[in-house]
Amino acid sequence: MISSLTSAITRLWRRVRHRLSLPARLPWLLLPVAASALVLWSAVATPAQAYQVQVSPSSPKLGDTLSVVVRGERSDEAPTVSMGDTSYPTFLLSGDRYRALIPTSPNTTPGRMTLQVSGTEGTNNIAVNIGDRSFPTQYITLSPGRAGLEGTDYEFGRLDDLRALRTPERYWDGPMTKPSNGYVSSLYGLRRYYNGVFAGDYYHRGVDYAAGNGSPIYAPAAGQIALVGRVADGFVLNGNTLGIDHGQGVTSVMIHLSGFAVNEGDFVQAGQLIGYMGSTGFATGPNLHWGLFVNGIAVDPVPWRYDGVE
Numbered sequence: 001m002i003s004s005l006t007s008a009i010t011r012l013w014r015r016v017r018h019r020l021s022l023p024a025r026l027p028w029l030l031l032p033v034a035a036s037a038l039v040l041w042s043a044v045a046t047p048a049q050a051y052q053v054q055v056s057p058s059s060p061k062l063g064d065t066l067s068v069v070v071r072g073e074r075s076d077e078a079p080t081v082s083m084g085d086t087s088y089p090t091f092l093l094s095g096d097r098y099r100a101l102i103p104t105s106p107n108t109t110p111g112r113m114t115l116q117v118s119g120t121e122g123t124n125n126i127a128v129n130i131g132d133r134s135f136p137t138q139y140i141t142l143s144p145g146r147a148g149l150e151g152t153d154y155e156f157g158r159l160d161d162l163r164a165l166r167t168p169e170r171y172w173d174g175p176m177t178k179p180s181n182g183y184v185s186s187l188y189g190l191r192r193y194y195n196g197v198f199a200g201d202y203y204h205r206g207v208d209y210a211a212g213n214g215s216p217i218y219a220p221a222a223g224q225i226a227l228v229g230r231v232a233d234g235f236v237l238n239g240n241t242l243g244i245d246h247g248q249g250v251t252s253v254m255i256h257l258s259g260f261a262v263n264e265g266d267f268v269q270a271g272q273l274i275g276y277m278g279s280t281g282f283a284t285g286p287n288l289h290w291g292l293f294v295n296g297i298a299v300d301p302v303p304w305r306y307d308g309v310e
């Protein structure tokens with residue numbers, strides 16, 4: 001043990017002495033100093049053998065999407081990325097860079113979380129602090145007739161299928177664009193009380209835009225139309241609905257439409273006309289509800305609109 005430590009120190013000494021113009025032989029009085037320097041050097045050097053991980057935004061808060069970019073020496077095998085009990089799909093960005101998207105929402109417990117990246121190059125445990133955020137609260141009084149309005153298994157099943165998509169291609173590019181020229185009438189994350197009772201799991205899973213009936217609705221980003229749901233086919237709660245697959249687990253849902261300008265399977269570009277605003281389903285007036293989902297969880301579209309997520 002001592003001899004292997006001594007030879008390691010000697011090798012390290014040989015390596016650094018040329019650069020620093022130091023004497024050929026290590027002055028042995030400095031052995032304790034050199035030994036502790038070696039221990040320190042090993043401690044610093046060890047993490048470099050695992051992955052380089054970059055998490056953005058640097059100070060996330062509830063509703064944000066965490067983008068985890070992982071760089072490794074060997075790009076042939078994707079690392080796994082997990083937080084809490086959930087693991088998230090990783091996709092190759094370019095060269096040796098992989099990326100996973102981790103959604104947060106008002107239902108995420110704020111505080112310190114451990115992000116784990118593991119694979120052939122080792123394991124990184126990274127502490128990430130999810131900042132708390134207060135959301136506005138709405139008090140809704142439901143008349144007995146409206147309280148009973150429920151959706152159908154058909155519409156919930158189709159929406160579940162849309163949110164479960166993990167298409168390997170990435171169709172979006174850069175910040176997303178406004179899906180309507182109307183004004184924002186309801187923000188993401190709003191909490192609700194129904195008839196005085198806090199709806200614990202409820203939060204507004206999108207952003208509402210209000211404009212006239214029949215006003216145009218545009219694709220916020222490129223993608224494939226993966227869902228055209230009609231009231232006549234059972235979309236009674238959401239009304240006429242469009243679902244867009246932006247790829248890599250990112251999907252958009254547009255509800256309460258009066259009509260469609262696309263068909264299922266069509267590929268659309270950002271800003272392309274896809275439908276028309278309406279008040280179908282459970283809506284109090286003409287409005288577009290745009291829900292943006294990341295790996296099945298409704299996230300705040302605002303960071304996607306302004307900063308963009310790679």
Ligand SMILES: [Zn+2]
Pocket residue numbers: 186204205206207208288289290
């Ligand atoms: Zn809404």
